Amino acid sequence: MTASRLVSRATWQGSLDGFLDRIRENNSAADSSGLSSVTVEGKCIGLVKPEFCEKLKAYPEVFQAVGNGQSFQVNAALHSSAARTEAVAGVMEDLRQKGAIEGWRNELYPVTESFNREPLLLVERAAATYLGIKAYGVHINGWSQTQQGIELWVARRSPTKQKWPGKLDHLAAGGQPHGLSCKDNVVKECAEEASIPAELAKKAIPTGVVSYTADQPEGCKRDVLFCYDLELPQDFQPEPKDGEVESFQRMPLQQVAELVSNTQEFKINCNLVIIDFLVRHGFLTPEHHGYLSLVSGLRQGNCS
Amino acid sequence: MTASRLVSRATWQGSLDGFLDRIRENNSAADSSGLSSVTVEGKCIGLVKPEFCEKLKAYPEVFQAVGNGQSFQVNAALHSSAARTEAVAGVMEDLRQKGAIEGWRNELYPVTESFNREPLLLVERAAATYLGIKAYGVHINGWSQTQQGIELWVARRSPTKQKWPGKLDHLAAGGQPHGLSCKDNVVKECAEEASIPAELAKKAIPTGVVSYTADQPEGCKRDVLFCYDLELPQDFQPEPKDGEVESFQRMPLQQVAELVSNTQEFKINCNLVIIDFLVRHGFLTPEHHGYLSLVSGLRQGNCS
Numbered sequence: 001m002t003a004s005r006l007v008s009r010a011t012w013q014g015s016l017d018g019f020l021d022r023i024r025e026n027n028s029a030a031d032s033s034g035l036s037s038v039t040v041e042g043k044c045i046g047l048v049k050p051e052f053c054e055k056l057k058a059y060p061e062v063f064q065a066v067g068n069g070q071s072f073q074v075n076a077a078l079h080s081s082a083a084r085t086e087a088v089a090g091v092m093e094d095l096r097q098k099g100a101i102e103g104w105r106n107e108l109y110p111v112t113e114s115f116n117r118e119p120l121l122l123v124e125r126a127a128a129t130y131l132g133i134k135a136y137g138v139h140i141n142g143w144s145q146t147q148q149g150i151e152l153w154v155a156r157r158s159p160t161k162q163k164w165p166g167k168l169d170h171l172a173a174g175g176q177p178h179g180l181s182c183k184d185n186v187v188k189e190c191a192e193e194a195s196i197p198a199e200l201a202k203k204a205i206p207t208g209v210v211s212y213t214a215d216q217p218e219g220c221k222r223d224v225l226f227c228y229d230l231e232l233p234q235d236f237q238p239e240p241k242d243g244e245v246e247s248f249q250r251m252p253l254q255q256v257a258e259l260v261s262n263t264q265e266f267k268i269n270c271n272l273v274i275i276d277f278l279v280r281h282g283f284l285t286p287e288h289h290g291y292l293s294l295v296s297g298l299r300q301g302n303c304s
Numbered sequence: 305m306t307a308s309r310l311v312s313r314a315t316w317q318g319s320l321d322g323f324l325d326r327i328r329e330n331n332s333a334a335d336s337s338g339l340s341s342v343t344v345e346g347k348c349i350g351l352v353k354p355e356f357c358e359k360l361k362a363y364p365e366v367f368q369a370v371g372n373g374q375s376f377q378v379n380a381a382l383h384s385s386a387a388r389t390e391a392v393a394g395v396m397e398d399l400r401q402k403g404a405i406e407g408w409r410n411e412l413y414p415v416t417e418s419f420n421r422e423p424l425l426l427v428e429r430a431a432a433t434y435l436g437i438k439a440y441g442v443h444i445n446g447w448s449q450t451q452q453g454i455e456l457w458v459a460r461r462s463p464t465k466q467k468w469p470g471k472l473d474h475l476a477a478g479g480q481p482h483g484l485s486c487k488d489n490v491v492k493e494c495a496e497e498a499s500i501p502a503e504l505a506k507k508a509i510p511t512g513v514v515s516y517t518a519d520q521p522e523g524c525k526r527d528v529l530f531c532y533d534l535e536l537p538q539d540f541q542p543e544p545k546d547g548e549v550e551s552f553q554r555m556p557l558q559q560v561a562e563l564v565s566n567t568q569e570f571k572i573n574c575n576l577v578i579i580d581f582l583v584r585h586g587f588l589t590p591e592h593h594g595y596l597s598l599v600s601g602l603r604q605g606n607c608s
Contacts, residue, residue, distance in 0.1 A: 009507075009509070114596065114597075115590075115595070115596050116593050116595075181590075181591055182589075182590040182591065183589070183590075183591060203313075205313070205585065205586035206583075206586045206588075206589045206590055207583070207584050207585075207586060208583050208584060208599055209595075209596060209599045209600070224596065226590045279510075279511070279512050280511050280512060280584055281509065281511075282509035282510045282511060285486075285487070285510045286419075286485075286486040286487075286510055286530045287485055287486065287487060289420050291419070291420075291513075292418065292419050292513060292528065292607055292608055293418075293608065295512055295513045295603075295607070296513070296515075296603055296607040296608070299599075299600055299603070303596055303599070303600040304596055304597065304600070
């Protein structure tokens, strides 16, 4: 028996209402009735808000309006992934120059019907949310077992980050770019964001998935996040490296749970991954009223 | 760092097809179009197969046919939970005497719209599947960390068990009866089925939920199972007690995974709980083709 089993296990003593609020906030676009679909070869690959719809109509040679003009298909004459990638990139670049797409990343996301399938095209990461494309990412819960119980490493995002400046975040996390396995992405993000050596980062354990459909200013964010647990030695100290993180702090699980339940301090999607952690580690239990809504709420988004 | 982290982590090296087959088998009644609903106060509480439908029609004072006779409501004149419980019990007892309900348990299941709500009525456990009532249970993964990695305790069910005789099973598991918390049910089942002392059983950690909708000969089995992990000391030996289990064996995770993937040796619903264990402990990974179908398939049933 290891030390962990000798520590009496604390559990959450309050209501689950705050956690359920965080789940709702992440699924603010669960009702997609006001959105227009984008299809490639008959497969729906995107959901677009009305404002961006209007912009796409200026490029009928790439985005062909279908039916009453409330949905689009990528021109069927573009037969290959490479041809579609090039044509769509041209439109996105033009929209970027017109100021209609912000936060260009120079990073390509694969557009697929489901994970691990051959991409139907590749698209600039910044454009993914505007087009409502399903995207994938990895989130790493960095935790240690202390005398007081489980503690979780929490990052404070840099105040100069373009997205979610100053918010609390995971030890490391990142979008899943084209051509990199989740496992390798975990190692890469752990190194870049928290100076974690590869040998240690490789010990991260994949533990499942959360998904959501969030309404954001630029569009519909449809994400599937692969969750990892990385147990860190008690004396290990992550260090910011690439400027994305301002500082790291290790917090007792109770404090993390209070921040999730009672505040919006965490970057919005981190809340789901942390709630999943609290469920898997038994900090939230079937005795809590609303437990089943909470657990099933963690994979509300299209999870394919 | 504990010993567990020094052991190199094995992962599954084959395809997920066998695991996906087990998930499909558990959801053989996912298409409910051939079933008739049973409602109480306008809330759907059951889904009944045509054969049992015909039998219920003999009791119109309790099960009132609605519309074209393809659904039933429990007589609205039965205003209280107690009144409904008594009236439905009378019908079920009569059907039992006529041989239409087998496997009587003398154990009451709460019938609710969702877990932890006040029951709309109570119904004999054996009748629950005939009526297609959503039922709840606890399943306990008993595991140990050995030099070879994680090993799981597997029970062989008694050859004289009424249900699933001789199949492989969890360390302990049981239906969730009325008036007992999940936590207390875990302790009770661990004692009854595996002679595990309460002090040890209380260390079981709730880790989440699986759900399914299975077509079984008597009816539609709609279950939500609360999953628990109980780490046992390496020298602990569970012992059969109440005659439900013939023997216990501790198996390397690889062997358990092969049994799930390649055979139908396990009692059908145990497969889901074990797959969930394999996912949470990183034995199955996002690199496996079909991982997202697998993970999201674990909660296909109504999970409320």
